Amino acid sequence: MSASASHITSVLKETRSFPPPPRFAAHAHIRSLEEYEELCQRARENPEAFWADQAERLHWFQRWQQVLDWKEPHAQWFVGGKLNASYNCLDRHLNTPHKNKAAIIWEGEPGESRILTYQTLHREVCQFANVLKALGMQPGDRVTIYMPMVPELAIAMLACARIGVTHSVIFGGFSADAVADRNNDAKSRLIITADGGWRRGKVIPLKDNVDEALTKSTTIEKCIVLNRCHQQITMKPGRDLWWHELMAQASADCPAVPLDSEHPLYILYTSGSTGKPKGILHTTAGYLLGTSLTHEWIFDLREEDTYWCTADIGWVTGHSYIVYGPLCNGATTLMYEGAPNYPREDRFWEIIEKYQVNIFYTAPTAIRAFIKWGDKWPNGHDLSSLRLLGSVGEPINPEAWMWYHTVIGKEKCPIVDTWWQTETGAIMIAPVPGAIATKPGSATRPFPGIIAEVVDRQGRPVPDNTGGLLVIRQPWPAMLRTIYGDDERYRQQYWNQVPHCYFTADGARRDSDGYIWIMGRVDDVLNVAGHRLSTMEIESALVHHPKVAEAAVVGRPDEIKGEGIACFVTLVGGVPASDELKKELREHVAHEIGALARPDDIRFTEALPKTRSGKIMRRLLRDIASGRETVGDTTTLEDYSALARLREEEA
Ligand code: PRX
Secondary structure (H helix, E strand, C coil): CCCCCCCECCCCCCCCCECCCHHHHHCCCCCCHHHHHHHHHHHHHCHHHHHHHHHHHCCCCECCCEEEEEECCEEEEEECCEECHHHHHHHHHHCCHHHHCEEEEEECCCCCEEEEEHHHHHHHHHHHHHHHHHCCCCCCCEEEEECCCCHHHHHHHHHHHHHCCEEEECCCCECHHHHHHHHHHHCCCEEEEECCEEECCEEECHHHHHHHHHCCCCCCCEEEEECCCCCCCCCCCCCEEEHHHHHHCCCCCCCCCCEECCCEEEEEEECCCCCCCEEEEEECHHHHHHHHHHHHHHCCCCCCCEEEECCCCCCHHHHHHHHHHHHHCCCEEEEECCCCCCCCCCHHHHHHHHHCCCEEEECHHHHHHHHHHCCHHHHCCCCCCCCEEEEECCCCCHHHHHHHHHHHCCCCCCEEEEECCCCCCCCCECCCCCCCCECCCCCECECCCCCEEEECCCCCECCCCCEEEEEECCCCCCCCCEECCCHHHHHHHHHCCCCCCEEEEEEEEECCCCCEEEEEECCCEEEECCEEEEHHHHHHHHHHCCCEEEEEEEEEEECCCEEEEEEEEEECCCCCCCHHHHHHHHHHHHHHCEHHHCCCEEEECCCCCEECCCCECHHHHHHHHCCCCCCCCCCCECCHHHHHHHHHHHC
């Protein structure tokens, strides 16, 4: 579906509602619906005053002169202010009782455990910042980070932030080509990696991937390598440097540089509907404010909490809710390196018991896997420390929600279903848990200061309980500032779809209580296991293969991953179709993009159904891929027999 179709039929009917448990609400940051509504009202009447009040939570080297400078579609927040994200996450905790509090509790997949206090984390970050400086990194330079889930990943990010270097973290599951593309797009000068990382008992060969990527990266001068797994790797003289050797010589004295509020903190690549990935740019002050405030209010953070977000730092969830939000709040954030089912299906529950985790934030795809693995795994552990559960990344189906509520939360933990995006930087729609009753499957209501609405293509609100486009009406501090190197695309994709609104590309419905129900993407982006993948990118990876003439990729329902990847492929003349070739193509896509993009189904076909203007009719392919009868209009179909043949092949 495209943004032009603004009315979407909503079929989900869910009437259960769970009020905040009174004992939870009594101690919450925001304790009642009245309090929440008052905050929303205040923010609506005077957004700048509201955000300025909240910005007092950050440490400023110099105060701002203007809260917001908005020239659609460009926002500058806290103009004239100076601060440093690394200082906010570390230094300012050092003269407080947080000094010796655990900042990061880390568990490696093979079972090691490491605890870094705010003071020890600060020291390592300072040292590594000096390493970067010694290699000539300057404020504004870009550095790529491609690492496993180890504390050094957070250390590298905070060291960049400390000296004003903009980091670009790439998920460790991406392939060499994906790394090379992102290096070139960001024009990174340096890459930080590891020999490997552990995943399900095997080593992911990160350094080998980097070696391959660097043959195609035009701007990388140096490569820093952490020795995580003691792998046999090649170190290229003059280019490759060992992390531990550099750190051994580095001083721990490195004052944080006062940076402009709008200094670029990081670039994070995400899939869009057309062409290459988009480098989403986030800046310093607004992003830190958004992540720290939402982290405190939505997770209802308490001083003594052990907080665990199971995301990978390679995605935005890890940036905002493992690193920046929690550390800015002086929280204890848990990081786990590996897979949820290694060595057994109870690894997460074992970790919760071992560290007495209080807040647990994971994704629906993981929850669906837990359900499949069976209740005996969580039931075999003491989960009584948990007091709040969170969900992110895709719509959570009510069955999964109820299972989470009952089996993990023992019916006493509120569930915060948090809707947001790489672009929004921080959570936008979620229950503030002491104030808002939850409904299984709904992200509930917008965060105070966020004006989220469901509208038609002209920006007019659609009636309650009618599907429409989810938009945000006003700028917010943690919003993306642009697409790195492509401001026109930023303008087009986010601000030119619905007049004077930020377009989320999600469909949604609002119910008569004002609750928002997300209905999924309306563009050609798949949501596979909570991660965005562009159908275009998978198609171009397929067409890159010498035996493929044309390819169309669509999503189809998948019990665990939410959406599976179905590919329709026409082969170059004379090439015979075979199961071996299917396998080869699946591996080819995994190699070009990463294992996450490995197709679930490949179907060979002689022709793809197209409109007269040559557009592939994806709606039809989606119907076929998911085994549905084709409904709706097929009159624009150029070659009706293509559809009939696809159906025959299906049979
Ligand atoms: O479609 C929505 C879905 O994930 C998209 C954003 O993906 P990404 O930028 O990779 O960020 C994921 C983590 C924030 C959204 O446009 N999505 C995310 N959270 C939810 C969701 N869909 C429904 N409910 C959610 N809680």
